[in-house]
Structure formats: C-alpha cells, structure tokens
Amino acid sequence: MRIGFVLGEMFIGLRRNFTMTLSVVLVTMVSLFFFGTGLLVQKQAGTLKGEWYDRVQVSIFLCGDESLATSCPGGAVSDTQRNALRDALTADPLVERVYYESKQEAYQNFKETTAPGLSDNVTADQLPESFRVKLKEPSRYLELTAEYQDYAGVEEIPDQRAILQPLFTVLDTATRVSLGLAALMLICSMMLVSTTIRLTAFSRRRETTIMRLVGASRALIQLPFVLEGVVASLVGGVLASGALWAMVNFGVSRLQSRPGFTTRLISTHDVLTETGPIIVAVGVVFAVIASLFSLRRWLKV
Template identity: 35%
Template structure:
C-alpha cells in the first residue's frame, strides 16, 4: 500500500509538471468561471438582504431621532393615520430596530460593539397607495420635529433587482460556458498524459496491475486541477466581498447601505465553489479515463 501511495503521488506530480501549461490553462479557466459563479451568488444574497426591509410593499421609511418623545411619535402616527395617501404602516421600536441592525451588521463585530440600542432610531414603515407619491409624502415628514431622516428608495430597489437579475443570468451563462471549456481542457490534459504513457500502461497491465491502480493517477490529476482552480476562485470571491464592504462603508452609498453579506453567506458560497471545482475536475478526468484509457 505504501508503494501504491508513493507511486500515485509521484506519477500525478509528474503528469502535472509534464503538461504544466495545459494544466495551468485548465486551472485558470476553472478559477475564472467559479469566481463568476461565486460573485453571482454574493450578488443574489446581498440583494436579498438589502430588500428584506422593503418587503410587504413598503415605499417609505421614516426614521425618528433615537431620543424622540412620545408626543412627537404620536403626532407622526396621527398624521400617517389621517393621510389619504397612506395604504398601511407600522411602527418599529428601538428594540426591534436594534435586533434588525445586529442581523444586518453581523459581520462587523467591532462596529456592533460600539453601537448600543439607544443609538438606533425607531422608524415607521409606510406603504403608499401610489408609490409615485413617495417623495411628496416624505417631504411632509422630513422637516418634522423628532424625524431624523426619510428614505423612499423603492423605485431604486426595484431597478436594482431587475439589473441584478439580468447580471446574474449573464454571469451564470458565461460561467457555464467557461466550466464546460474547463472540463474539455482537463479532458485533453488527461488524454495527453495517457498518450505519453501508453507503453508504460501496457507494461503495467502485463504485470498484473489492476484497472483502478492504473486509473487513479490520471483521475487525481484532474481532481487537483479542479480543486486548485476552486481555491483561486474562493480567494477571488473573498476579494469581491471586501470590495462590497469598501464601497458601502467608504462611499456611504445609501441604496447599498443594507447590502450586507454575513459570514454565513460567504462561507456557503466558498463551500459551493470548492464543491463545484472538485466535481468539474473529477468529471473531466473520469470522462478522459473512460474514453481514452483502454484497459
């Protein structure tokens, strides 16, 4: 068994080095395609988080001052209740807002530790009969006592959803084409390796080597290529996540302020990318072995 393991490792490394340019091309193709897949997943997850607070048809957010008085809150509540433009609304107190804040900023522990519940503003979430009136209704409350700011981003959110959906389809389409190309590249790399060692394979068969013993180095070669490409893609996905964070926190993009990706989302994406890379590498090598290795 020790000899078998030594043989597999040595022959796999030899094959990879002998066909290093083609192997590198396969690894880079897998890396690019899986980086696109991972980025599409991050976009989907980020948009889902960013739109969570707008569910139920909310077009208007009225954020109150953290220290707004009960009288000021009641006055705004009465105005909303009496407004003919308002379809429905509900009030989110500081405790509920703080819970939501901790969920959205779960991947920023230093920031979380510096913010207390008293710092988080309560808010009214308002659904309008006509979303086009969001700016006009918001203007009524914007300068009112106890109001910190008013947001009416629904139209922009819808636009972002449409753009992100199109982007995801395009990105996943390109990624699929590249993954198929990577599988073909791996197949060709294994085919060349099999052709270059055809005499050795014949000798091994004559001395009684099992089919699996002959196949393993070739299959492991493709698996390593897929895994290497997936690791590079995983690093690229982490870079995309950092880019999102930089844009949000340094450019203060209002629309993207809740475009937050938790560590759980990123971990899921990384594991998915690694799994797909491994499958692509194994599938390409398996097809090559079944088609070109006559044993």
C-alpha cells in the same frame, strides 16, 4: 492500493504537463470566479429584496373633492368612511402599524422632497390624504391591496411593484448573466481538463500498458490521472475564492463603511463560509467528471 505510487505518478504527470496544468488552473479560476460572482449577486439580490420589502409602506390614498375613481361617487371621503377604514386596517392581521397623513402633512412632505419652484404651484387642498400602512409581512402587500382597493372612500392604492420591480429586474438579469458566463467557462474548463488528461494518458500509454499486463486494477491506473485534474481544479478554485474575497474586501466592504450607507451588502464572511466552499467543490466535481469521461477511451481495462 499503494498511495505513494499513486501520488508519485500524479506529480510526475503534473510536472511533465506543467504548461497545460497551468492553463487548467487559470481557466478554472476564471470560470469559478464568474460562478462565484453569480452566487454572490444572487445572494445580494435576495438580501435587497428582503430589506426593501421590509421598508415598504403601503399607501392608501383617500378620495378628494375632484376624485374620478369609481369608489369615490360622493366626492371627498367622509369622516365615517375614514374612521371605518382606519378601524378595519387596525384590526387587520396583516397590518403592523397604521399612520394617517393629512393633506397638510402631505403638503409639507411634498415641499421637502421637491424643488422649491415646483412646490410653489401646489396647495395642500390639491394633495390627497392617505393612510400609510406597515405590514407584518411586507411581501404580502398584494393581499392588502386586493382587500381595500374597492373600499368606500379609497381612491387608489399604488402598486409597489412599479417601484421595486425595476431594481429586482436588474439584479435578476445580472445574476443570470453571471451564471450564464460561469456555465460557459465551466464547460471550457471541463474540455481543457479532459484534453489535458487525454494527452497525459497518451504520453504514458506504454507505462499503463505494462500496468495492465501485471494485473493492476482500473482504479489504480486511472486514479493518478484523475488526481491531476482534481489538483489543478482545486488550485483554481482556491485562487477564485481568493479573488472573490479580495473583490468583496477591497470593493464592496468599502462601500458598506461609508457614512450614512445603511443597506446590507455581502461580506467576506459570505465568501469564506458559503460561496468559497461551493465553488471549490464544484470545480473538483467537474474535474472528476471530465477526467473519468476522457479516460474511458484511452484507459480501457
């Protein structure tokens, strides 16, 4: 196969249809930018889930004098029940560390985290004592809850999902919206690539007819057209990767560098090593598929 001839025909097609090629590049860039944003949001959601799960401490509130829970028939937790629960938690293979918080300590924490006017109306006796449990695998907190929910002396084990799920729901929704927009834009990009290749093939139908008559193979005839779509999509993918890099470098990275900000965020390294190559590859594959599909009708050999 004559590589020089194929490349020459490709550049001729790109030059003749410069406006359409530029449209393909821009639409591909926008679609792949949304696709890459969806991937980055998905990665950030996974990072936050892991980080927040690592920070989860299961709170096991013990029975008080006025507890109404069915597991507190005798009122306040006894020393025997408290010690038995502590021993069970310490020996549990799911548990990494157990910390006991007395009523007085709970009251001090309450005063530090609430407005002064509100804490003035609360006394230490009104707050429950509790065990704060750090798990070896924080995502398995439901297993611990199920095991100790009905334990003697335990009033309540709050469901951590009520705290974490709203955050994860927002992140998952943002991911789905980004990927949905990306899918729509990728379809538009494929249609534009297909239309461009058809117009190019139509404008050069005399040349392709001559090539058929002299015995040129299907691959030799189709390859220049396919490469036109690939080059346009490749440029769009590179531009989309650059836009993602700029967004992360000048936006997210600045947030990460703020004093006191400890949450791990996505970085430019994620764009360069993971997201960027993926979106470029997706753009090229979609261009090849769209080109071959459009050529089936116009370049039958």
